[in-house]
Amino acid sequence: xxxxxxxxxxxxxxxxxxxSQVRRxxxxxxxxxxxxxxxxxxxxxxxxxxxxxxxxxxxSAEISPDKVFMKxxxxxxxxxxxxxxxxxxxxxxxQEVREMGFGAGMGLPNICRNADVFNIHSxxxxxxxxEITIQFK
Amino acid sequence: xxxxxxxSLVHGKILCGNVGNEDSVEYCFASDLMSDVLTVCRSDxxxxxxxxxxxxIRTAEMSDLKYILLVRGKTPSPEMVELAEESGIVLIISPYxxxxxxxxxxxAGLKGVY
Ligand SMILES: Nc1ncnc2c1ncn2[C@@H]1O[C@H](COP(=O)(O)OP(=O)(O)O)[C@@H](O)[C@H]1O
Ligand SMILES: [Mg+2]
Numbered sequence: 001x002x003x004x005x006x007x008x009x010x011x012x013x014x015x016x017x018x019x020s021q022v023r024r025x026x027x028x029x030x031x032x033x034x035x036x037x038x039x040x041x042x043x044x045x046x047x048x049x050x051x052x053x054x055x056x057x058x059x060s061a062e063i064s065p066d067k068v069f070m071k072x073x074x075x076x077x078x079x080x081x082x083x084x085x086x087x088x089x090x091x092x093x094x095q096e097v098r099e100m101g102f103g104a105g106m107g108l109p110n111i112c113r114n115a116d117v118f119n120i121h122s123x124x125x126x127x128x129x130x131e132i133t134i135q136f137k
Numbered sequence: 138x139x140x141x142x143x144x145s146l147v148h149g150k151i152l153c154g155n156v157g158n159e160d161s162v163e164y165c166f167a168s169d170l171m172s173d174v175l176t177v178c179r180s181d182x183x184x185x186x187x188x189x190x191x192x193x194i195r196t197a198e199m200s201d202l203k204y205i206l207l208v209r210g211k212t213p214s215p216e217m218v219e220l221a222e223e224s225g226i227v228l229i230i231s232p233y234x235x236x237x238x239x240x241x242x243x244x245a246g247l248k249g250v251y
Pocket of ligand 2: 045048049052102103106107108
């Protein structure tokens with residue numbers, strides 16, 4: 001099963017709707033609750049990153065019997081130093097992002113922790129791609 | 138501790154969600170930082186927060202939480218209440234500060250997650 005969503009940068013009211021949809025689908029499929037939590041926590045932080053740091057993006061979630069593969073592709077400023085961006089506590093988030101309860105530099109490390117496979121690549125000035133795979137087991 | 142006891146201790150009010158007499162919770166986590174809440178692996182706790190926007194409801198949803206205690210007399214927007222209702226989340230408000238609400242509930246026996 002494939003789900004896909006469009007994300008608008010700066011649209012904080014809608015941030016989380018894609019993750020919510022994926023959550024509902026996984027629940028309907030009877031996936032274990034603790035696995036669903038890992039999936040949607042990772043996806044939600046990644047979705048918030050597109051809203052917070054990029055101009056626009058797409059999310060696709062490919063659900064197979066044994067795993068989910070999620071890909072977030074955005075058009076935005078990209079990340080020049082990924083290692084630095086992955087460091088807990090590093091953040092370039094705006095005041096607006098902080099007021100939404102994010103922007104503490106905890107998102108990428110938490111995505112990484114929850115994912116079985118995590119990939120991030122970025123072209124500065126163009127955009128960022130994040131890939132998350134989580135096994136159902 | 139039952140939800141009704143909690144509500145009474147913090148002079149709170151239940152804004153949405155069905156709460157039965159037996160419904161209870163044992164753990165709490167207090168934060169205004171949603172990224173922090175999202176690092177907690179377990180799901181059997183009540184979130185105490187002063188963050189009054191849709192992202193606090195979204196965070197509870199993704200974290201699989203059932204209860205949010207919104208402190209400091211904040212009035213949640215209709216969108217927040219609607220989203221909480223949709224997600225089956227019980228939204229409670231209290232006029233007390235985060236410190237005071239947390240202190241009272243801790244003293245009454247609610248446990249910290251860590
Ligand atoms: N999709 C993205 N586009 C551009 N920059 C990003 C993106 N995701 C993350 N970043 C950069 O990496 C930093 C760390 O991200 P994260 O750990 O999620 O923390 P936070 O979002 O709270 O700042 C961000 O502050 C930002 O500089
Ligand atoms: Mg982030």
